Amino acid sequence: RNRQHQLEMQQLIETFPLFSEVDENSQEELLLLFRPKSASPGERVVRIGDRGDGMYFISAGAVEVQLESDPVRLDAGAFFGEMALLSGGRRTADVIAVDFCQFLVLERRDFHVFMSRHPALRMAVSNMARERAEMNVAR
Numbered sequence: 001r002n003r004q005h006q007l008e009m010q011q012l013i014e015t016f017p018l019f020s021e022v023d024e025n026s027q028e029e030l031l032l033l034f035r036p037k038s039a040s041p042g043e044r045v046v047r048i049g050d051r052g053d054g055m056y057f058i059s060a061g062a063v064e065v066q067l068e069s070d071p072v073r074l075d076a077g078a079f080f081g082e083m084a085l086l087s088g089g090r091r092t093a094d095v096i097a098v099d100f101c102q103f104l105v106l107e108r109r110d111f112h113v114f115m116s117r118h119p120a121l122r123m124a125v126s127n128m129a130r131e132r133a134e135m136n137v138a139r
């Protein structure tokens with residue numbers, strides 16, 4: 001493995017605390033599965049009511065999750081779009097880019113295959129989804 005690649009991996013792990021849940025081989029695998037995507041300020045990245053196409057990791061920029069009360073801001077290192085994938089249902093909120101953004105997208109099918117092989121990761125993502133859902137009913 002070359003130096004450039006090592007740096008890329010290291011940066012990924014530093015940006016996304018979630019990745020510490022999986023071993024090095026699986027981190028390599030994730031890197032291959034990720035599809036890069038970008039968005040401009042004001043662009044709607046996820047639309048409420050749509051079927052979930054993927055889970056988004058924010059590598060640069062910031063988004064706002066539009067909830068009934070105050071929007072929630074998510075910055076680089078955070079993820080979104082996990083709820084519709086886990087539930088098999090619809091997107092629960094609009095997500096709008098509030099800056100020039102870069103995302104790493106784990107597409108639906110890859111999400112399910114990868115998560116089924118990494119229970120610790122699935123658990124961490126499910127816990128976050130549950131916290132978010134609870135927060136939304138409480139509001």
Ligand code: CMP
Nearest residue numbers: 065072080081082083084091092093132
């Ligand atoms: P999903 O329902 O697929 O699409 C909208 C996303 O917004 C959702 O997944 C979560 O990732 C995110 N989201 C919903 N509620 C909250 C919240 N309270 N805080 C942060 N993110 C949220």
